[in-house]
Amino acid sequence: MHGMSDLGKVYVRTFGCQMNVYDTEKIYAFLQDRYVPAASEEEADLIILNTCSIREKAEQKVYSLLGRIKPLKETNPGILVGVGGCVAQQEGEKIMKRSPLVDLVFGTHNLDELPALLDERIHSGKKVCRVIGDSDSVPTAEAPRVPGRAGPASLLTIMKGCDNWCSYCVVPLVRGREISRPAGRILDEASDLIQRGVRELTLLGQNVNSYRDPGSGSGFVELLRKIDALPGLKRLRFVTSHPKDFSRELACAMAELPRVCEHIHLPVQAGSDTVLTAMRRGYSASRYLEKVRLLRSLIPEVEFTTDIIVGFPGETRQDFQRTLELIREVRYQNAFSFRFSPRPGTAASEMDDPVKDSEKKSWLPELQAVQNLITAEKHQDMVGRVVEILVEGFDRKRSGLLEGRTRTNYIVHFQGDPSLVGQIVTVRVTRSRSIHLEGEMPV
Ligand code: 5AD
Ligand code: SF4
Secondary structure, eight states, X not given: OOOGGGOEEEEEEEOSSHHHHHHHHHHHXXXXXXXXXXXXXXXXXXXXXXXXXXXXXXXXXXXXXXXXXXXXXXXXXXXXXXXEHHHHHXXXXXXXXXXXXXXXXXXXXXXXXXXXXXXXXXXXXXXXXXXXXXXXXXXXXGSOOOTTSSSSEEEEEOEEXXXXXXXXXXXXXXXXXXXXXXXXXXXXXXXXXXXXXXXXXEEXXXXXXXOBOTTTOXXXXXXXXXXXXXXXXXXXXXXXXXXXXXXXXXXXXXXXXXXXXXXXEOOOBOSOHHHHHHTTOSOOHHHHHHHHHHXXXXXXXXXXXXXXXXXXXXXXXXXXXXXXXXXXXXXXXXXXXXXXXXOTTOGGGGOOOOSOHHHHTTHHHXXXXXXXXXXXXXXXXXXXXXXXXXXXXXXXXXXXXXXXXXXXXXXXXXXXXXXXXXXXXXXEXXXXXXXXXXXXXXX
16 A cells, blocks of 8 residues: 555545546546545545536536635645536636636546646646647637537437446445436437537446436437437447447447447456456456457457556456456557555455555556557557548647547547538548647648
8 A cells, every 4th residue: 555644635526427427536546646535625635626517507516616615725725626527628727717726627638647737737836727629729710619518529428327336436336326318318419419510429328338218118229229310410439338238239230330430448447357256347358358359340440448457456466467468469549547446435445455565566557558559559550541530629739730539539630720620521640649640631
C-alpha cells in the first residue's frame, strides 16, 4: 500500500448519467498516485464535479453546488476545485467566468490528462481549461452548433445500474440494480437528436448487452436495429459491452447493420483465469478471445479497446504475464489500464493480498509500454490510407485544425473549413502521433 501521509484526498461528485459513474471511476483511478478517495467534499483537498448535461437542470445543480463549496474554499484556499463531464464539455471556460472559485475545467475526453492539468494549475498559478473538440478558437458563427448539444456526436443513455457485482466494482453499490429505459422513449430521443443535427449516436449503459425494453421485453439487438434504421443517422456506437453477455447475435448485427461502427469497447480486466474468477467476471480468457476472433472473422477491419486492472488482490507475476499475452494477442487499438484500488464496500476491498506492492508497482507502466507500442504500430499502419471521418469539432491545442474520428475509432486532425463540422469527409492520413493521426483533405 501507499504511505497514506503523502497523499491528498479527492472527492468526485457524480451528476446524472451512467457514463459519469464510469468516468468517476476512471477519475479516481487516474488520480490514485496522488489522491485517495475522500468520504465527502468537506474532507477533500481536491473536489471534482463530474457533471452531466443529459439530465434536466444539470447546469443549475452544478452552480448551486459550487455555491455550497465556496465557504469551504474560503476557509481553506488550498482546496482545488475541478469541473469535468458533459457540462464542462459544453461550457468550457464559461464555467470559470461564472464561478471564479473553479480552478480547472476538463472535458469528457481529457480524463487521462488530469494529473498533468493539475500540475499545470499548481505550477503556473493560472486556471486551466482543457476541452477537446470545443470551438472557442474559431468564430462561433462559422461553426454549426447543434442547439443545446455539444456537437454532431451525442451520447444517449439506454439503461442504468448494474447487476453484475464484479468484486472490485462500486457501481452496483452506488447505482443499484439494472434498469432499462423504454425503447419508445429512447427512439424518440434519438430522432429528436438527429433532427437537431446529431450524426453519430453512442448508446450508453453499464452493460448494454443486458438491455431489455420494460414494455415488450425485447433485447439490445432489436433496439440497435431500430436505431440503425432511423433516417439521417450516419453512425451508431455503444458502450459498455460486458464480454460475458456479448452474443453471436450481436456480433452478426454489428456486421450487418450499416450504421454500426467497426469498433468495440470490450473490457477484459485481466488475462488470467484465476484473476478473472476472483473478479467474478463470468468468462475465461479463452472465451473472451473466441469472441474477439468471431468479430474479426465477421468484420475484418474491427478495432478493439479495453479496460484492464493491474495488481488485483492475489495477482501474481504469472497472472500478470497472462494479461500481457492477451493484449499482444488481441492487439487493442487502445487500453485504459488502472492499478487496482480497493473501493469501500466491495468484496475485493476485503481480500487479502500476499503479493507485495513493491513487486506490483512496475506492472502498470510495463503493461502501458507494451500497449503504447501496439498503439503506435497501429497508428503507423494507418499512414497513407484514405479514411472517412465524421468531423466532430476542433483540435484545441493547435487552433484551426479540425478533429474527427474514423468509424474504427481513430482520431484524425486536419486542416479544413470550420463549416465541415458535422459532415463526413474523406482525408488521407499523413502522419501518426501517439494519441491521434494527422491527415489532409485531397485538393
Ligand atoms: N480499481 C481499479 N480499477 C477499477 N475499475 C473499476 N473499479 C476499479 C477498482 N476498484 C476500472 C475497470 C473499469 C473501469 C471503468 O474502471 O477497469 O472497467
Ligand atoms: Fe462494475 Fe462489473 Fe457492473 Fe462493470 S459489469 S459496472 S465492472 S459490476
